[in-house]
Amino acid sequence: MRSLQDASASWQDLKQYKNLKDLQEAVRLDGGHSSPAASSGLRSACWKTFLLFDSVDTVTWPKTLASSRSAYNSLRMHFLSQLDNQDELSDLMDDEADSATWTAIRKDEELRAEIQQDVDRCMPENLYFRQPDTQRTLLDILVSVSSKRV
Structure with a gap:
């Protein structure tokens, strides 16, 4: 399980995306490689964002x-x-x-x-x-x- 510090850092990384399109591009898989957003611990935040929210404005x-x-x-x-x-x-x-x-x-x-x-x-x-x-x-x-x- 990740530490609280790692989880907090991941959530801070989410703030670099200005809109849903930017976040979608960041998590898109290229040639079977894991995306930077998904591998940096943002996977759960991305799922929550895409399923529940209309924007990345927390x-x-x-x-x-x-x-x-x-x-x-x-x-x-x-x-x-x-x-x-x-x-x-x-x-x-x-x-x-x-x-x-x-x-x-x-x-x-x-x-x-x-x-x-x-x-x-x-x-x-x-x-x-x-x-x-x-x-x-x-x-x-x-x-x-x-x-x-x-």
């Missing part, structure tokens, strides 16, 4: 991050609350269960099991992806996004 990022995290938390509560509370749900559903609700719950469980299999296979050589907290986070994110799209 002043605007906290508001966008807060909004994005809030949206994820809402999705997580909506799609994962049933799966997280299986015992309570089955007590409630015993008396008043309709087949459509149970069918939806079983479909969600199957999706979660399939995604769990993929998470278990994700980068087995990297200890970070073997950590239970990391696997749980990946599973929750992927289930939430997949459920939203189904």
Whole structure:
């Protein structure tokens, strides 16, 4: 794992790019060689920038991050609350269960099991992806996004 000083230096390197196009050019692979931006520890910052932000102006990022995290938390509560509370749900559903609700719950469980299999296979050589907290986070994110799209 990188030191805090190395991580801070990488984030400072990000400031040299004036717009998204410059950053995209910097991370583009040339002839199979790793780009300077990716090899200098900016890979995670680049992914976050391309996926979440409209600019490389980090002043605007906290508001966008807060909004994005809030949206994820809402999705997580909506799609994962049933799966997280299986015992309570089955007590409630015993008396008043309709087949459509149970069918939806079983479909969600199957999706979660399939995604769990993929998470278990994700980068087995990297200890970070073997950590239970990391696997749980990946599973929750992927289930939430997949459920939203189904």
